[in-house]
Amino acid sequence: MAGIKDVAAHAGVSVATVSRVLNDSPRVSRETRDKVQAAMRALRYRPNAVARSLRTEATRTLGLIIGDILNPFFAVLARAVEDEARAAGYTVVIGNADERPEQQDHYVRTLLEQRVDGLLICPTAEITPLVEDGVRSGAPVVFLDRTLPGLEVPSVRADGTEAIHDLVRHIHRLGRRRIAFISGPELLSTGRERTRAFHDAMRACGLDIPGEYVEAGDFQAASGRAIAARFLDLPEPPEVIFAGDNLMALGALDEIRSRGLRIPDDVALASFDDVAWFVHLDPPLTAIAQPAEELGRRAVRVLLDRVEGRPVESVVLPARLVIRRSCGEGETT
Structure with a gap:
C-alpha cells in the first residue's frame, strides 16, 4: 500500500507538502494541491485516519445515539444527521439505545473512547452517570429531540x-x-x-x-x-x-x-x-x-459550532398539524 513518501515522490514535492494538502492548509497553491491529489489517485493512497487523529486530536467523526432505530421518526432524523455531517466532511457513528439507559450508556462510553469530535444524544428517561460525566468533562454534547432537566446542554427539538x-x-x-x-x-x-x-x-x-x-x-x-x-x-x-x-x-x-x-x-x-x-x-x-429532517440538519450545525468553540443556543422548531380523513374531514395541509 502506498505511503505518504510514495505520494511525495510521485508528485515531485516534499513529504511536508503532502501533509499540508491532507490537512487542508491554505499555504499550498492550487497547482501543487492538484498535483498531490492526482498522485494520491494514481497510487490509490488513503490517509491513515487513526494516525492523523493522534496528531490533530480530531477524528472527523460524530456520534449519534438515537432512541429507537425502528421508529420511522428516528430513521428520518438519522438520515438527515448523516447527510449534513457528510457535507461538512464528517462521518457519523450511530448507536441505537433502544430506549434503555444502560444501552445508551454503552454507546456514550464507546463513542467517547473512540474519540468522536462531538456527540448527539436523544436521551432516555433519566440522567445516567456516564451522560452526566461526559457533559461535565466538557465533551461537545448536544441533545436531540429530547432534553434532560438538570443538565445544561444545548438542545435541538420540536415543539408540538x-x-x-x-x-x-x-x-x-x-x-x-x-x-x-x-x-x-x-x-x-x-x-x-x-x-x-x-x-x-x-x-x-x-x-x-x-x-x-x-x-x-x-x-x-x-x-x-x-x-x-x-x-x-x-x-x-x-x-x-x-x-x-x-x-x-x-x-x-x-x-x-x-x-x-x-x-x-x-x-x-x-x-x-x-x-x-x-x-x-x-x-x-x-x-x-415534526420537521425531522430540519431537526437533524440543525443539530449537526449546533454540534459543530460546539466542536469549533463558537457560542451556541438551543433550537426549537414548530410542529404542524396535517389534516386528513381519519378524523372525518377531507384532506388538507
Whole structure:
C-alpha cells in the first residue's frame, strides 16, 4: 500500500507538502494541491485516519445515539444527521439505545473512547452517570429531540404544543367531544410535553377529560394496541383516539381494525408524528408532523459550532398539524 513518501515522490514535492494538502492548509497553491491529489489517485493512497487523529486530536467523526432505530421518526432524523455531517466532511457513528439507559450508556462510553469530535444524544428517561460525566468533562454534547432537566446542554427539538391545540380544535369543530389520549412515558420530556399540551388544549375547548381517557404507553406499537383496547372496552368509549407517537398509532389502528370498526365513522384516529405511508392508509391518517429532517440538519450545525468553540443556543422548531380523513374531514395541509 502506498505511503505518504510514495505520494511525495510521485508528485515531485516534499513529504511536508503532502501533509499540508491532507490537512487542508491554505499555504499550498492550487497547482501543487492538484498535483498531490492526482498522485494520491494514481497510487490509490488513503490517509491513515487513526494516525492523523493522534496528531490533530480530531477524528472527523460524530456520534449519534438515537432512541429507537425502528421508529420511522428516528430513521428520518438519522438520515438527515448523516447527510449534513457528510457535507461538512464528517462521518457519523450511530448507536441505537433502544430506549434503555444502560444501552445508551454503552454507546456514550464507546463513542467517547473512540474519540468522536462531538456527540448527539436523544436521551432516555433519566440522567445516567456516564451522560452526566461526559457533559461535565466538557465533551461537545448536544441533545436531540429530547432534553434532560438538570443538565445544561444545548438542545435541538420540536415543539408540538400549538399543533396539539390545532388538532383538538379541529376535532371539536367536527362535533366530536370524547377524545382519549395514549400518552408517552412521563419520564421522557416528549411524553410530559405532549400530555401537558393535550390537557391544556382540552381545557381551552371546554372539553372534559375523564381519567380513564388518558393512559401512558411506551412509544411502542404493542402498548398503543393494548391501551386502545381498554379505551374501546369502556362503557362509553371515546369518539377519537389520539396516539402520542406513530408506533402507538399503528398499534391503535391494528386494534380498531381487528374489531371491524370503521375509521372515522365508528372511531376517529390521529397521531403525533407523521409518517410517509400515513397518506396510503384508508382513510389517510391525520397527524402532527415534526420537521425531522430540519431537526437533524440543525443539530449537526449546533454540534459543530460546539466542536469549533463558537457560542451556541438551543433550537426549537414548530410542529404542524396535517389534516386528513381519519378524523372525518377531507384532506388538507
